Amino acid sequence: MDLPDLRVAPDPADPRLTRRVSGRDQTGAVVETSVTVERPLTLYLNGQEIVTMMTILDRPEDLAVGYLLNQGMLRTDDQLTAVEYDDDLGVVVVRTERRTSFEEKLKKKTLTSGCAQGTAFGDLMEGFAEVKLDPEARLRTSELYRLLHRINTVPSLYLEAGAIHGCALAEGDRPLCYMEDVGRHNAVDKIAGWMFREGVRGSVFYTTGRLTSEMVIKTVRMDIPILVSRSGFTAWGVELAREANLTLIGRCKGKRFTVLAGEERLIWDAELSYLEEESAKHWRKNAREE
Amino acid sequence: MDLPDLRVAPDPADPRLTRRVSGRDQTGAVVETSVTVERPLTLYLNGQEIVTMMTILDRPEDLAVGYLLNQGMLRTDDQLTAVEYDDDLGVVVVRTERRTSFEEKLKKKTLTSGCAQGTAFGDLMEGFAEVKLDPEARLRTSELYRLLHRINTVPSLYLEAGAIHGCALAEGDRPLCYMEDVGRHNAVDKIAGWMFREGVRGSVFYTTGRLTSEMVIKTVRMDIPILVSRSGFTAWGVELAREANLTLIGRCKGKRFTVLAGEERLIWDAELSYLEEESAKHWRKNAREE
Numbered sequence: 001m002d003l004p005d006l007r008v009a010p011d012p013a014d015p016r017l018t019r020r021v022s023g024r025d026q027t028g029a030v031v032e033t034s035v036t037v038e039r040p041l042t043l044y045l046n047g048q049e050i051v052t053m054m055t056i057l058d059r060p061e062d063l064a065v066g067y068l069l070n071q072g073m074l075r076t077d078d079q080l081t082a083v084e085y086d087d088d089l090g091v092v093v094v095r096t097e098r099r100t101s102f103e104e105k106l107k108k109k110t111l112t113s114g115c116a117q118g119t120a121f122g123d124l125m126e127g128f129a130e131v132k133l134d135p136e137a138r139l140r141t142s143e144l145y146r147l148l149h150r151i152n153t154v155p156s157l158y159l160e161a162g163a164i165h166g167c168a169l170a171e172g173d174r175p176l177c178y179m180e181d182v183g184r185h186n187a188v189d190k191i192a193g194w195m196f197r198e199g200v201r202g203s204v205f206y207t208t209g210r211l212t213s214e215m216v217i218k219t220v221r222m223d224i225p226i227l228v229s230r231s232g233f234t235a236w237g238v239e240l241a242r243e244a245n246l247t248l249i250g251r252c253k254g255k256r257f258t259v260l261a262g263e264e265r266l267i268w269d270a271e272l273s274y275l276e277e278e279s280a281k282h283w284r285k286n287a288r289e290e
Numbered sequence: 291m292d293l294p295d296l297r298v299a300p301d302p303a304d305p306r307l308t309r310r311v312s313g314r315d316q317t318g319a320v321v322e323t324s325v326t327v328e329r330p331l332t333l334y335l336n337g338q339e340i341v342t343m344m345t346i347l348d349r350p351e352d353l354a355v356g357y358l359l360n361q362g363m364l365r366t367d368d369q370l371t372a373v374e375y376d377d378d379l380g381v382v383v384v385r386t387e388r389r390t391s392f393e394e395k396l397k398k399k400t401l402t403s404g405c406a407q408g409t410a411f412g413d414l415m416e417g418f419a420e421v422k423l424d425p426e427a428r429l430r431t432s433e434l435y436r437l438l439h440r441i442n443t444v445p446s447l448y449l450e451a452g453a454i455h456g457c458a459l460a461e462g463d464r465p466l467c468y469m470e471d472v473g474r475h476n477a478v479d480k481i482a483g484w485m486f487r488e489g490v491r492g493s494v495f496y497t498t499g500r501l502t503s504e505m506v507i508k509t510v511r512m513d514i515p516i517l518v519s520r521s522g523f524t525a526w527g528v529e530l531a532r533e534a535n536l537t538l539i540g541r542c543k544g545k546r547f548t549v550l551a552g553e554e555r556l557i558w559d560a561e562l563s564y565l566e567e568e569s570a571k572h573w574r575k576n577a578r579e580e
Contacts, residue, residue: 018525019525021523021525021528021550022550023548023549023550023551023553024548024549024553024556025546025547025548025549026431026545026546026547026558026560026562027558027562028558031548033548033550035522035523035524035525035527035528035550036522036523036524036525037524037525037526038502038503038524038525038526054502054503054526141316163500163501163502163521163522163523163524164522182500182502182524210453210472211453212328212344212453212472213328213344231453232325232326232453232454233311233325233326233453234325234326234327234328234453234472235308235309235311235325235326235327235328236327236328236344237325238311238325255316256315256316257315257316258313258314258315258321258323259313259314259315260311260312260313260323260325261313263313263314266314268316268317268318270316272316272317
């Protein structure tokens with residue numbers, strides 16, 4: 001499939017990202033399979049060691065910048081003077097014009113939504129209230145379905161080796177950037193970092209992960225007005241989305257979805273022909289114009 | 291289904307765990323649905339504030355103890371003198387006979403496997419090398435299938451509201467304890483805490499989550515010799531499992547699975563009648579005795 005606007009996508013053929021291992025299957029037969037490789041990456045900001053994270057290490061610079069942005073350690077008006085990755089040491093160094101020091105921030109962590117990165121509570125909400133998401137942005141359901149289809153056909157490590165989470169930034173039905181990693185939050189942070197370094201914006205953020213409070217807050221801070229996931233919601237995620245007027249679309253499976261916030265951005269234009277996924281014998285047509 | 295050994299299971303009817311919200315579906319029709327509620331829980335150990343985590347708050351004491359154990363802040367030979375949960379404050383206080391202080395530990399975090407809890411690198415591996423998992427433990431594939439079936443029929447929040455991860459401790463094909471939470475690591479830590487407080491052991495740990503390095507290390511530290519997941523593997527998880535001789539079974543779907551470590555504990559006794567999941571028209575019989 002030709003996706004001319006897709007500037008970044010995973011390279012499942014990159015030999016560093018997967019490894020072949022043998023084992024047995026359910027019949028007891030010996031099998032060989034691919035598994036995803038995760039490596040440690042230590043991040044320094046202006047000489048201060050911040051964290052070591054496990055990642056598939058395909059986009060260390062984007063991950064470093066995105067992590068710092070989403071943790072509130074880097075500000076959107078900061079000038080980056082250096083982003084240097086040393087492959088031998090597994091280290092990435094970020095430098096800014098502004099002097100930084102995070103003794104207090106690093107001490108006190110909040111594990112948000114379980115699947116956590118120890119973001120300090122105050123910092124998580126910082127920047128959230130100030131963002132005014134574009135109220136004029138629109139997404140047609142026909143565009144949503146086209147986007148989901150395009151995302152699902154991007155070659156990915158998921159198809160190759162599993163155990164991977166993917167995210168994508170899009171403008172309407174056009175994917176711009178697709179990132180993956182073992183950790184969902186790494187994939188999100190990589191896109192945030194890429195957007196910042198490239199100066200790119202988008203109207204839709206897609207994730208395979210759940211629409212938790214942390215996911216909603218990050219999307220709002222990235223100034224993206226529409227968030228889409230095939231997974232489900234949490235109550236606080238819904239509440240925050242409504243507060244920020246983020247369009248929150250979850251449980252996307254086939255043509256089904258539920259939107260629990262920011263519904264006014266959606267235009268229900270798609271003609272819906274329902275396939276019963278369990279049996280090809282039944283067809284139900286349902287067309288609706290709005 | 292009668293599961294007499296199942297001592298703890300979620301209570302999806304507990305009104306505090308879900309909330310009803312309205313939105314729209316793919317046809318534009320107004321719908322009402324249940325979403326999972328996560329709340330903050332602040333954990334203190336011997337007067338020191340450790341972390342605030344988001345959780346469904348159904349088992350705060352188990353979560354607190356399990357978190358501390360899995361972070362290496364509580365040792366298996368520690369005497370707990372108090373585990374007190376204050377619902378109004380959203381605080382749980384754990385006290386031990388031994389004096390503790392974690393200034394250094396709290397400062398330096400490693401985000402393991404992306405989906406992280408900021409476990410310090412050294413602590414993660416602490417206790418890992420000393421554990422000698424039971425080499426005599428066995429699991430028949432017929433027991434594995436029965437266990438998976440039983441786990442899948444336990445009433446759960448997942449079925450009610452989605453966006454939930456579940457884990458179970460079992461003895462062979464008998465589930466003993468089933469815990470859920472918004473965060474996968476919370477669910478694992480809850481079981482670890484429950485096992486410690488109740489003095490219960492088990493031979494099999496089941497998770498819906500991926501078999502990352504962190505998941506493998508936690509299972510080994512919990513002294514459980516067999517780890518099962520419907521999700522996939524990472525290379526380092528496989529490597530650590532082989533090092534610790536943990537039986538590592540992943541990608542369990544229907545009757546399919548792949549075992550990549552500790553295969554000698556498995557006994558392939560199940561008769562396999564394959565259903566083609568897409569169409570009921572094709573049947574293939576495959577029986578194997580070992």
